[in-house]
Amino acid sequence: MKLGVPNIPNRRWRIGGVLALGVLINYFDRVALPVAVPQLQHDMALNAAQIGILLSAFAWSYGSLQIPVGMVLDRFGVKRVGRWSAGLWGVASAITAAATGYWSLFIGRFLLGVAEAPSFPGSSKATGYWFPRRERGLATAIFDASQKFGNVVGVPVVAFAIFAFGWRAGFLITALLSFGYFIVFYRWYRDPSEDPQLTSAERDYILAGGGNQEGRAHGNSSAMLGYLLRSRKVWGLTIGFGAYGYSMNLFTSWLPTYLVQTMHMNIIRSAAFTMIPWSFATITDLAIGGWAIDFFIKRGNDETVVRKTILVLGMLTGLMVFGAVFTTDRFWALLWITISLCGLAAAAPAGWSIPSLIAPRGGNGTVGGIMNFLNSMMGITSPIVTGFIVLKTGSFSSAFVVAGVVLVIGIFFYVFVLGRIEPVPDLVLQPRDDAVLHRA
Numbered sequence: 001m002k003l004g005v006p007n008i009p010n011r012r013w014r015i016g017g018v019l020a021l022g023v024l025i026n027y028f029d030r031v032a033l034p035v036a037v038p039q040l041q042h043d044m045a046l047n048a049a050q051i052g053i054l055l056s057a058f059a060w061s062y063g064s065l066q067i068p069v070g071m072v073l074d075r076f077g078v079k080r081v082g083r084w085s086a087g088l089w090g091v092a093s094a095i096t097a098a099a100t101g102y103w104s105l106f107i108g109r110f111l112l113g114v115a116e117a118p119s120f121p122g123s124s125k126a127t128g129y130w131f132p133r134r135e136r137g138l139a140t141a142i143f144d145a146s147q148k149f150g151n152v153v154g155v156p157v158v159a160f161a162i163f164a165f166g167w168r169a170g171f172l173i174t175a176l177l178s179f180g181y182f183i184v185f186y187r188w189y190r191d192p193s194e195d196p197q198l199t200s201a202e203r204d205y206i207l208a209g210g211g212n213q214e215g216r217a218h219g220n221s222s223a224m225l226g227y228l229l230r231s232r233k234v235w236g237l238t239i240g241f242g243a244y245g246y247s248m249n250l251f252t253s254w255l256p257t258y259l260v261q262t263m264h265m266n267i268i269r270s271a272a273f274t275m276i277p278w279s280f281a282t283i284t285d286l287a288i289g290g291w292a293i294d295f296f297i298k299r300g301n302d303e304t305v306v307r308k309t310i311l312v313l314g315m316l317t318g319l320m321v322f323g324a325v326f327t328t329d330r331f332w333a334l335l336w337i338t339i340s341l342c343g344l345a346a347a348a349p350a351g352w353s354i355p356s357l358i359a360p361r362g363g364n365g366t367v368g369g370i371m372n373f374l375n376s377m378m379g380i381t382s383p384i385v386t387g388f389i390v391l392k393t394g395s396f397s398s399a400f401v402v403a404g405v406v407l408v409i410g411i412f413f414y415v416f417v418l419g420r421i422e423p424v425p426d427l428v429l430q431p432r433d434d435a436v437l438h439r440a
Helices: 011-044 048-064 066-076 078-097 102-116 119-130 133-165 167-188 200-208 221-229 232-261 267-298 303-326 330-358 364-393 397-416
Strands: 427-430 433-439
Touching (some): 011 048, 011 078, 011 102, 011 119, 011 133, 011 167, 011 200, 011 232, 048 066, 048 102, 048 232, 048 364, 066 078, 066 221, 066 364, 078 102, 078 119, 078 167, 119 364, 133 167, 133 330, 221 364, 221 427, 232 267, 232 303, 232 330, 232 364, 232 397, 303 330, 303 397, 364 397
Antiparallel strands (some): 427 433
């Protein structure tokens, strides 16, 4: 994939790399617990329902903070919030490594959710600042694909550490990586207006291509939040992306355990098999959700048609998870899961690019926070529902069916509620009364 434009420097793509590295480390942190589940079940005598609650601990805090974090990002900016966030990742992972029981594990994961809450809304907001609209697909796919690649690399690394040294070693590794990323982000990330390495030529290129202007929202953060919560477009995006999040969180949380319990693999073999669907998902994320979207938009195709087509086709492909319901063969099950994950991966960057494309001035972080709030609530719901289904039925089949039904709901909202992918009118406050809002 060719990045950049002739005669235009590529500082923006280096910033994109910093954001992608952060998401990659995020997912080392997040996959550590799912990989450790079989050993924790043995050591602490936990049943599937207890594991489902523990797997959701991260999402309780991460999800509940998405909207407040989006507002904080719009108020204080990506650089300041991102530094505090990155510094706390390592602290939370270290606390988890030192846990002495079920509830201390829960607290450690809950704190990790607090620390990582700004990650995706912040990356989306930064991408809006740093990239023109016609490059937004690939730029978003780079940091979103890091999520999938985190499962490719993180699962085997953490699995080996756990297999060789015990479950605490897995969390210790993620703590060290998180502290390392804090140094990288502190040293290299700047917003465009503060970056001494951003040339005027590249700055003009970004702005001429629709790059978001820096600046705070007009009025206060609560006014912007209320304004956006009345937008049909924001609700179409939010519910559609939440449906994607249900299935993605099922795979992220339960796939290693599914391979151990249903396909009768040991922890090392399950980690190796887990790499397969996530590897293909990383490729489709970049190639279809990123490069292909930008390619068709640059050729003059309607931006809304291109992005929504990828969104809907990706979600429809995600329904291939139904295939895993009708087989007990590990290779056929893995094939259907791989196809499903590839479809979801292709849709993900298209979804994550939309907040910066529809947000009014100063509202990018809040739109991203609203969208990721429901997505994160699915991170709570999906592991728990799956855990109780497995406990009740002794099988993952019904859990896969539920995921497919939720995807159908998301497709409906993307097609019929989201509408055209264009900016929501800027928020304007009446000069006589800041509490009175109207559309520009």
